[in-house]
Amino acid sequence: GAVVSQHPSWVICKSGTSVKIECRSLDFQATTMFWYRQFPKQSLMLMATSNEGSKATYEQGVEKDKFLINHASLTLSTLTVTSAHPEDSSFYICSAKTGRHPEAFFGQGTRLTVV
């Protein structure tokens, strides 16, 4: 089956620093990648949609200057949380779609803690 690898699985950073999270599709080319945020006991909240080689489309209320998304190739998308604050602490998950299949394949998620 299709595998999406997300790295790191957890990270602790100091307030004011930036953190980069990588999302790779290992055995398929992802035409579209999605980034989600999830708070405890809540559903996934879509942050942005990215297509290879073009700018990401952000959902309403998501600061594009704070959450930088780069989709440089068909197998790699990165999310950079800039000038992180404690309120950015959350579980971030990426997913990828092939375009041929309707289902999405998810990464393992990244637990970000900002101290």
Add this chain to the structure above:
Amino acid sequence: SQKIEQNSEALNIQEGKTATLTCNYTNYSPAYLQWYRQDPGRGPVFLLLIRENEKEKRKERLKVTFDTTLKQSLFHITASQPADSATYLCALEDDSWGKFQFGAGTQVVVTP
């Protein structure tokens, strides 16, 4: 966009019984509906997809139904096992980009 409702209360069920979860949506009927499983601290894992012209879909001990008149999908886990304990999410595709909207999920706890 859709409003998707899933039972927020955890479903506690005894091993061997059938767990039934509900997913209701409010607006247009999607071309297909999907169910995912999520374990604590992990990303969701795709389980089943059912198309609007399908009434029922099965995969091993899992069964999904889709009623576009009621705007509802039911997800059944038959002969449940403790390893089935997880949160189950239903998802509808939101637009042509392939964006998903997820329900909040229902936690299932299977006790021996």
